[in-house]
Amino acid sequence: MAREPKNDPTDRLLSLYEGMLTIRQAEERLKALFADGEVPGFIHLSIGQEAVPVGISASLGPADTVASNHRGHGHALAKGIDLDGFFAEIMGRDxxxxRGRGGSMHVADVSIGMLGANGIVGAGLPITLGSALAHKTRGTDAVAVAYFGDGALAEGVLHECLNIAALWALPMLFACENNGWSEFSPTDRQMKASLKDLAAAFSIPHVEVDGNDVEAVEAAAAECIAALRRGDGPRVLECRTTRVRGHFEGDRQDYRSPDELAGLAATDPIARCRARLAELGVDANRIDAIAEAIDRRVEQAVANARGAPEPSFAAAAADVYTAAEG
Amino acid sequence: MVETRYGKAINQALHDALAADPSVILFGEDVGEAGGPFKATRGLQEAFGAERVRDTPISEAAIAGMAVGAALSGLKPVAEIMFMDFVTLAMDQLVNQAAKARFMFGGRNSVPMVLRTPHGGGLSAGPQHSQCLEAWLAHIPGLKVVCPATPADAYGLLRAAIDDPDPVVVVENKALYALKGEIDDSPAAVPIGRARIARPGRDATVVTYGAALHTALQAADALAGDGVDVEVIDLRSLQPWDEAAVLASLSRTHRLVVLHEAVEAFGIGAEIAARMADVGFDELDAPIVRVGAPFMPVPFAGALEKAYLPAAADVVAAVRRTLE
Incomplete structure (x- = not known):
């Protein structure tokens, strides 16, 4: 989306709203395409978590890098990934x-600093660490953001990365989307320590924020990222958020209580943002026009993907290694 | 030509690469101030600074992952894993990330990283510090694997690996670090994927790599005394490997032995034997014979390890089998 910084608070909030709604509408469309069999494989939706990447990305520029996880659609879109290429990838097109080789769990565009969603829990963390090391070694003020869930707290590599990032004062933001679920199990049955405890163990400042309040995420992320750019070392930003859908599409979530599921709508970051916009006196027609414009862009992306050719097997097989020169 | 040691040649290659390209950085356990567990990186931190030659904590997964992330962000990292046995701790980043990133990202990016790691026995280092695990990595599409046997190749293959746009694992051999050999005054990179005829011969071919090259050459000397003229091919690169060079040698000698220090079963030798049994079938005058370590962990005690490691006598016996 690569939004221009907006000074007017209403314009700024509208921009954040548009960012979240783009993710929501793209994923709602993917959900329907998946149900209709037009999206193969596994998809993991981030519906309910949109405020986190949108709030963080408001402080990121093209030179900054992010690495993501299996629930990465929002991270990629908020970093500015092309909507046509996004849909075509997830729909398996050339x-x-x-080019249809990665799918939902591997959407990436290194040219805009999106180092990939990832199918392995925690694996984006050391990649982000290396990217942060590159930024520091090259002497730029770019920062690297690792998006991970609370399920990754139990992965050993997180602990390695917290240590090295702190030891070397790397410009790395550990952006945790804490939705309380580690796949099909509540995280409090899997982790003894909290992320706050872990951050403290490595002397990294930890900030906790309501991850469903996009303004709060934006403000907290802006402070963390400013600290990274100053060379103050890593920050942990823990965003309490809500996973509305299952671990993957098709997961019936029998393990969640009906009460919990019924209460999810109240936490919706987009509805909250819309209410805030109404408080600020933004006309409802203006807000609705955003949804309509996104809908047109999404439908165009889906139509373009449907019309695109299937990927070439020969081209895929030729891309395992870089072709020799000459 | 000057004489140098295998470990010194690695050091020189790293020095020259750091001097030639500011995007090259080194990191690993004790590679900086301590100069590396086998002294391969001695003096490099003094020469290029602690920002470019970094000591890491004992965190192999993070070391390998950092190499991937740094390579995707404009650097050419050369990471070290202290013993090849420890790549077990870095496998997700090597296998799922480094190897697949180029393919998964639609061929739009490559991952120009190098991972150096020593394998091999002979030092009574025991079951967790002696393994030859290169076949695991050669089995992964997207990784390249090289294994130098001489000081000249230790230099040249490492320079080629650092220049390569794709991830390359450089497998060194602990028992070779002190090996002396000739190297050019101004050495060049050795192209990845090309084998070398280490000793020409007419009667049988022994294909090998790494420290086992020297075992093969001893065996060839012993057989020469009996009038058997053995050609020894040093593969140098395992992935990709030089199928054409092996087939050409087989076409001259019509007999093939494949030797490596790694466990024989399901190894590099099995791949070479299978390919030659296919594309070289008409050239074969005898069954292809493999020589490798037995199917057991590398033992500690000197007497046990000596019995475990493939010896020149084993190669002599294998060549004789092909001549029966």
Missing amino acids: SGLC
Whole structure:
């Protein structure tokens, strides 16, 4: 989306709203396409978590890098990934960002600093660490953001990365989307320590924020990222958020209580943002026009993907290694 | 030509690469101030600074992952894993990330990283510090694997690996670090994927790599005394490997032995034997014979390890089998 910084608070909030709604509408469309069999494989939706990447990305520029996880659609879109390439990739077309080789769990565009969603829990963390090391070694003020869930707290590599990032004062933001679920199990049955405890163990400042309040995420992330750019070392930003859908599409979530599921709508970051916009006196027609414009862009992306050719097997097989020169 | 040691040649290659390209950085356990567990990086931190030659904590997964992330962000990282046995702790980043990133990202990016790691026995280092695990990595599409046997190749293959746009694992051999050999005054990179005829011969071919090259050459000397003229091929690169060079040698000698220090079963030798049994079938005058370590962990005690490691006598016996 690569939004221009907006000074007017209403314009700024509208921009954040548009960012979240783009993710929501793209994922709602993917959900329907998946149900209709037009999206193969596994998809993991981030519906309910949109405020986190949108709030963080408001402080990121093109030179900054992010690495993501299996629930990465929002991270990629908020970083500015092309919507046509995004849909075409997830629908398995040659015009996809990864030419149909990665799919939902591997959407990436390194040219805009999106180092990939990832199918392995925690694996984006050391990649982000290396990217942060590159930024520091090259002497730029770019920062690297690792998006991970609370399920990754139990992965050993997180602990390695917290240590090295702190030891070397790397410009790395550990952006945790804490939705309380580690796949099909509540995280409090899997982790003894909290992320706050872990951050403290490595002397990294930890900030906790309501991850469903996009303004709060934006403000907290802006402070963390400013600290990274000053060379103050890593920050942990823990965003309490809500996973509305299952671990993957098709997961019936029998393990969640009906009460919990019934209460999810109240936490919706987009509805909250819309209410805030109404408080600020923004006309409802203006807000609705955003949804309509996104809908047109999404439908165009889906139509473009449907019309795109299937990927070439020969081209895929030729891309395992870089072709020799000459 | 000057004489140098295998470990010194690695050091020189790293020095020259750091001097040639500011995007090259080194990191690993004790590679900086301590100069590396086998002294391969001695003096490099003094020469290039602690920002470019970094000591890491004992965190192999993070070391390998950092190499991937740094390579995707404009650097050419050369990471070290202290013993090849420890790549077990870095496998997700090597296998799922480094190897697949180029393919998964639609061929739009490569991952120009190098991972150096020593394998091999002979030092009574025991079951967790002696393994030859290169076949695991050669089995992964997207990784390249090289294994130098001489000081000249230790230099040249490492320079080629650092220049390569894709991830390359450089497998060194602990028992070779002190090996002396000739190297050019101004050495060049050795192209990845090309084998070398280490000793020409007419009667049988022994294909090998790494420290086992020297075992093969001893065996060839012993057989020469009996009038058997053995050709020894040093593969140098395992993935990709030089199928054409092996087939050409087989076409001259019509007999093939494949030797490596790694466990024989399901190894590099099995791949070479299978390919030659296919594309070289008409050239074969005898069954292809493999020589490798037995199917057991590398033992500690000197007497046990000596019995475990493939010896020149084993190669002599294998060549004789092909001549029966």
